[in-house]
Amino acid sequence: MREFDLEAFLPRFWKALGETLVMTGVSFAAAAVIGILLALWLYASRPGNLLENRVVYAVLNFVINLVRPVPFLIVAIALVGVTRLVFGTGFGPLAATLPLTIVASVAIARVIETNLVAVDAGAVEAGAAMGASPVRVLFTIVIPESLGPMILGLTYIVVALVDATAVAGTLGGGGLGYLALNYGWARFDYTVIWIVVIALVVLVQGLQAIGNRIARSVMH
Template sequence: MKSLFVTQVGLDGFLLAGKQTLIMVSVSLVIGVILGGIIGITLVLTRPGGIRPNHTIYAILNPIVNVIRSLPFIILLVAIIPLTRLIIGSSIGTAAAIIPLTIYISPFIGRLVETSLLEVDHGIIEAANSIGASTFETVWYFLLPEAKSSLILNFTTATIGLIGATAMAGAIGAGGIGDLAINYGYNRYDNAVLFYCVVILVIVVQAVQMLGNYLAKRVRS
């Protein structure tokens, strides 16, 4: 019987999978933070009782965020295949996975940003208004700095969720650790590959969480 620790996938295979996962996570996270930040700030500004209440914008954006967030990633992955093909020209591969990953993570980050900003003491907003700060200045110089620690922790949570999503993206041949685990570990009954993929993902998630906790602590101190 083959040992659990012996696999036909070499070091190069794991390095390539790690590189693909890193590309998917980093690109979709950067885009997701930008889009999610815009979404979250817009929700905070336009909500009833917000700095710039706007019923129309809030009534449209809020349900869209809820709908996308309610979809399991694997279903979203399949549902937007036509859109992915239109943008990338293919529905398979690392680049193709970035489209659904970005659509998946942006509303999630938007909600996290909204939550962080709503936690800021209302007195901060009153202080900004008292000195005649514009809406942009209120957000950039008052809300975001006050919510910095919470934002870091929430972005850490989003990053971890994104890592898990990239693993599921392996189901459509997106590459990465998930693809390695499915195609080589599960389909070829190579338990060693499954074991190593799980270990790698656990280590990466722990490292991301520790880094997020450290940065949030530094910001608070």
């Protein structure tokens, strides 16, 4: 085991932590917008729902079911050519945001759709009976009623994204996963690995606590 050098490690750690936060933040922001829009479209176009469209629903459902089961590692490898085309490189934190966004988008779409479907059908029917348009029912009844669970669902996804950024590190994506692999495992420096593990646990716990607090305030 190599002797741990704190002075040399700290700059690498802060850089890796920053890369993890960038990957998580950028991917989550983009995925939240895309995923929520997909979820609203899925919900509204369901058979028998506000804007029923069986073709649209079938296509969206198929695409989400096609992407969702594929492990992030496989998605990232499959999109290396696309990331090179978009970012000029297939490696690094910015390039990793593309597969992270795609995987998170479909996960958010499915989680949010589930929350929307759980809204009391009686409330939706009452809104429609009062003459509200389908779009108004969606934004004034369905979304507000499901907002608390939606925030908890988004919190689950952002935590999963932190885990995925660690996997991205194995593909040269940077971040804490890259630090643990190249400066911990490859050099048999297990102190580095444990510090990274602790940092990830603290980060995840912090994000979960923030999400829980926001959800509680909304539900109250």
